[in-house]
Amino acid sequence: MAKLWAGRTDGQIEQIADDFNSSISFDCRMYSQDIKGSMAHAAMLAAQNIISQADADALIAGLEGILTDIESGALPIDQTAEDIHMFVEQVLTQRIGDVGKKLHTARSRNDQVALDIRLYLKDEITEISQLIKALITAVTDKAEAYADAIMPGYTHLQRAQPITFGHHLMAYAMMLLRDLDRLADCKKRMNMSPIGCCALAGTTYPTDRNFEAEKLGFDGICQNSLDGVSDRDFCAELMSALSILMVHLSRFSEELILWSSWEFKFIELSDAYTTGSSIMPQKKNPDMAELVRGKTGRVFGDLMGLLTTLKGLPLAYNKDMQEDKESVFDAVDTVKMCLKVFAPMIATLTANTQNMKRAAQTGFINATDLADYLVKKGMPFRSAYKISGSLVALCIQSGKVLEELPLETYKAYSELFDADLYQDIDLVTCVEKRISEGGTSTASVKKQIAYVRQVLK
Numbered sequence: 001m002a003k004l005w006a007g008r009t010d011g012q013i014e015q016i017a018d019d020f021n022s023s024i025s026f027d028c029r030m031y032s033q034d035i036k037g038s039m040a041h042a043a044m045l046a047a048q049n050i051i052s053q054a055d056a057d058a059l060i061a062g063l064e065g066i067l068t069d070i071e072s073g074a075l076p077i078d079q080t081a082e083d084i085h086m087f088v089e090q091v092l093t094q095r096i097g098d099v100g101k102k103l104h105t106a107r108s109r110n111d112q113v114a115l116d117i118r119l120y121l122k123d124e125i126t127e128i129s130q131l132i133k134a135l136i137t138a139v140t141d142k143a144e145a146y147a148d149a150i151m152p153g154y155t156h157l158q159r160a161q162p163i164t165f166g167h168h169l170m171a172y173a174m175m176l177l178r179d180l181d182r183l184a185d186c187k188k189r190m191n192m193s194p195i196g197c198c199a200l201a202g203t204t205y206p207t208d209r210n211f212e213a214e215k216l217g218f219d220g221i222c223q224n225s226l227d228g229v230s231d232r233d234f235c236a237e238l239m240s241a242l243s244i245l246m247v248h249l250s251r252f253s254e255e256l257i258l259w260s261s262w263e264f265k266f267i268e269l270s271d272a273y274t275t276g277s278s279i280m281p282q283k284k285n286p287d288m289a290e291l292v293r294g295k296t297g298r299v300f301g302d303l304m305g306l307l308t309t310l311k312g313l314p315l316a317y318n319k320d321m322q323e324d325k326e327s328v329f330d331a332v333d334t335v336k337m338c339l340k341v342f343a344p345m346i347a348t349l350t351a352n353t354q355n356m357k358r359a360a361q362t363g364f365i366n367a368t369d370l371a372d373y374l375v376k377k378g379m380p381f382r383s384a385y386k387i388s389g390s391l392v393a394l395c396i397q398s399g400k401v402l403e404e405l406p407l408e409t410y411k412a413y414s415e416l417f418d419a420d421l422y423q424d425i426d427l428v429t430c431v432e433k434r435i436s437e438g439g440t441s442t443a444s445v446k447k448q449i450a451y452v453r454q455v456l457k
């Protein structure tokens, strides 16, 4: 097919160069954004008397037909076309004749492609946000079910203090809420229209950029035409937000993997979200969680790829920028897949609360509470800390836990100890007394759950 841009050259390029140059294989997914952008453009051209209303009507009807036909499958996208913009314009002109050639007045593919990606990614952000909300709901529901299930909380992966599984899960709900917020923030800056910037310098036609921006649901327009066609910050910002989201999913995955191991056995993933081994009959592998952890690297790579492509590009448009799409599309697709598998994987997991409790009973995770007991009786914290530590050492020597030491032993360390100490170092007490805001008590966790549900509304 002859190139629409044949003119200075005859438009005949080598097959290998043509294939190399083509972006249709990946930008075809923006067909509806491209067509809707063109409809708004045609309407603006008529409103500004740049073309006649009759011409605009013909263009819009033609574009509508193309959209319907692509959607129904009646019009397959020609994979030998240069890109989606050229394909649509070419089909339009074939279908409605010469008037189709008027569509590209006061426009360039540079502002057109910038518009299409913004429109496309705005829709993707909406979809990803919905998926994050579904995951937060699954996490929060699970946290509610296990609001009082005691487990060891860790620092340095060493047992530290008793917490509840509900409390631990709610930490992830909070991270995911921030991810939602970051995406909303990213969308705010993405929601500025570049159409009308044209090739780079604006246009001599009396266009109305705000008319188009409004028609396409933007909050405003890019204020500098060079910037409008060169800016891909919104892609980098989106991929940064998605990378941080993937950090959260990856950390969560890592814990699910650890917790599913025989060494922990804190949780059981549903069979539906695990796999077996081709050789070892006993295996039940947490492949979904491992893949999410693995795909995190891929999303970081997408971000790094684009940043590296943009670095050092002179203004305004350069063909390098065509490389923006594959990375941002891959990041978006990967994140959506991960979220889609993660929510049901969380919803269907069960906790082995006995094992969690058993793990909490060893490791002296109530030693802080023992020190706090003495502090409440008037001892300075540092001195109390020392006594509690010495008692832990004694327990380790004698193979006991703090609960098993007799009162006389305690009294030998401090006269402040009394029989009520056993109540204070009971794990349930340790958890339920942590009523500070955000703490691990059942009441506090329920408050966190209510907070998250309120925000989601």
Ligand code: ARG
Binding pocket: 023, 027, 082, 083, 109, 110, 113, 317, 319, 321, 322, 323
């Ligand atoms: N396929 C191109 C891209 O994705 C469209 C813009 C082409 N502009 C140009 N001046 N060649 O970036």
